[in-house]
Amino acid sequence: MAIKGNLRDFNVTQLFNLINLARKTGTLTLEGQSESAWVSFREGKLIFAHIGKEDSTLPGILLKGGLINPSQLRAIKTHAASKSDKELGLMLINAGYVSQQDILNSIRQYILDIVYQLFTWLDGFFRFDTDVLPPEDRISIRLNLENVIIEGARRSREWEQLQEEIPNLDMSLNFVNRPGANIRDVNLNVEEWKVVSYVNPKNTIRQIARATRMSDLDMRRVVYGLLQAGLVEIVRPEGMPLPPQVKQFKPVDEKQQASLVNRLIQRIRSL
Amino acid sequence: MQTVKMVVTGPFNAGKTHFIQSVSEIDVVSTERKITSEAERVKETTTVAMDFGRITVDDDLVLYLFGTPGQKRFDFMWEILSEGMLGFIVIVDSARPETFREARGILQTFRAYAPTPYVVAANKQDMADAWNVDDLRIALKIDSKVKMLPCVANDKESVKKVLLELLYSILEEINP
Numbered sequence: 001m002a003i004k005g006n007l008r009d010f011n012v013t014q015l016f017n018l019i020n021l022a023r024k025t026g027t028l029t030l031e032g033q034s035e036s037a038w039v040s041f042r043e044g045k046l047i048f049a050h051i052g053k054e055d056s057t058l059p060g061i062l063l064k065g066g067l068i069n070p071s072q073l074r075a076i077k078t079h080a081a082s083k084s085d086k087e088l089g090l091m092l093i094n095a096g097y098v099s100q101q102d103i104l105n106s107i108r109q110y111i112l113d114i115v116y117q118l119f120t121w122l123d124g125f126f127r128f129d130t131d132v133l134p135p136e137d138r139i140s141i142r143l144n145l146e147n148v149i150i151e152g153a154r155r156s157r158e159w160e161q162l163q164e165e166i167p168n169l170d171m172s173l174n175f176v177n178r179p180g181a182n183i184r185d186v187n188l189n190v191e192e193w194k195v196v197s198y199v200n201p202k203n204t205i206r207q208i209a210r211a212t213r214m215s216d217l218d219m220r221r222v223v224y225g226l227l228q229a230g231l232v233e234i235v236r237p238e239g240m241p242l243p244p245q246v247k248q249f250k251p252v253d254e255k256q257q258a259s260l261v262n263r264l265i266q267r268i269r270s271l
Numbered sequence: 272m273q274t275v276k277m278v279v280t281g282p283f284n285a286g287k288t289h290f291i292q293s294v295s296e297i298d299v300v301s302t303e304r305k306i307t308s309e310a311e312r313v314k315e316t317t318t319v320a321m322d323f324g325r326i327t328v329d330d331d332l333v334l335y336l337f338g339t340p341g342q343k344r345f346d347f348m349w350e351i352l353s354e355g356m357l358g359f360i361v362i363v364d365s366a367r368p369e370t371f372r373e374a375r376g377i378l379q380t381f382r383a384y385a386p387t388p389y390v391v392a393a394n395k396q397d398m399a400d401a402w403n404v405d406d407l408r409i410a411l412k413i414d415s416k417v418k419m420l421p422c423v424a425n426d427k428e429s430v431k432k433v434l435l436e437l438l439y440s441i442l443e444e445i446n447p
Contacts, residue, residue: 254445258445258446261438263332264438267329
């Protein structure tokens with residue numbers, strides 16, 4: 001019988017720990033709020049991961065890793081569509097496009113990027129299916145889970161902190177109109193510049209994350225840095241309706257209300 | 272008889288109960304209980320439901336001051352307490368920076384509950400290691416338009432000043 005439950009009760013760290021200690025072989029399916037993910041293990045080692053509609057074939061992974069460009073990806077898909085990942089990998093190595101180490105590093109990074117993201121999932125259904133493994137033609141690697149768990153737990157704590165700081169990605173960013181604050185004078189890295197180029201009350205943080213292909217965690221990290229540096233502020237997106245106010249003042253006569261407040265002021269002064 | 276309500280909120284041990292006690296004409300109806308959490312054992316008791324103080328203005332008008340429970344697990348009470356409030360005061364313990372993040376969260380929560388005026392009281396300004404109001408404003412990311420006032424919650428004059436500033440803000444909102 002499959003191990004199944006909700007991440008609220010048994011989180012990703014605990015699941016990975018269980019899989020590691022019990023040296024399990026199979027695939028863990030996680031259903032998050034907006035997408036699903038599949039993580040495969042062999043005898044307690046992490047061997048593969050796939051999330052949502054992401055292209056987890058070798059060409060897709062190499063594109064994500066920056067080892068091929070989109071036109072090369074198209075060419076590979078046109079001319080080598082029938083080849084398995086293993087055959088394609090050999091072909092690319094023999095043609096001198098990439099080394100074996102390049103391929104393994106890209107797959108490793110791809111898997112870890114997905115898995116670390118999963119540590120931030122606090123809610124959702126999970127199921128572990130014993131002996132279900134990724135298709136044979138996929139190139140799998142073997143990663144020790146201990147290090148993954150330690151790093152994942154660290155990121156999970158960071159995630160909680162960042163989520164507290166930036167709880168809503170559907171808000172926008174705007175440059176702070178502060179004397180002396182000039183974005184050109186600040187040393188930003190490539191990711192920060194990418195985000196800065198989209199800063200505009202019309203773009204939500206979530207939209208910027210999509211446009212820059214950044215994970216929610218990375219996006220929150222960048223936004224947190226920009227906020228702390230006092231370069232940007234969080235604003236309501238243009239055109240976003242105000243949230244319904246649960247509690248509103250009853251419509252009152254302004255004169256009456258002013259009189260009431262003035263009476264309160266007089267009373268408190270006299271205390 | 273008309274009654275109006277102000278809410279006094281802030282993190283655990285920020286000084287909400289003292290604040291209300293300083294100006295209430297009745298003994299504050301406090302629902303304090305012994306603290307069970309080791310992490311929060313910086314004082315013996317804490318408010319678990321609400322503090323309740325009263326200032327009678329005249330025969331027709333009474334002001335009630337409600338203090339929210341400081342421990343996070345009682346935050347389900349906040350929305351109930353915020354209903355119909357005239358304004359609210361966020362009390363911050365100026366000497367405990369570890370509570371600033373929570374104070375900011377509480378402030379944002381109350382702002383979401385009701386669009387009423389509010390002020391921030393930087394309490395425990397009489398303590399040697401209290402942060403000054405300007406530094407606190409930056410740490411808490413309080414907009415320069417929001418009044419942030421130095422406060423000593425067991426000093427009646429200090430509390431009166433905070434209440435008055437909140438009332439002035441309410442008045443400004445009525446007559447911009």
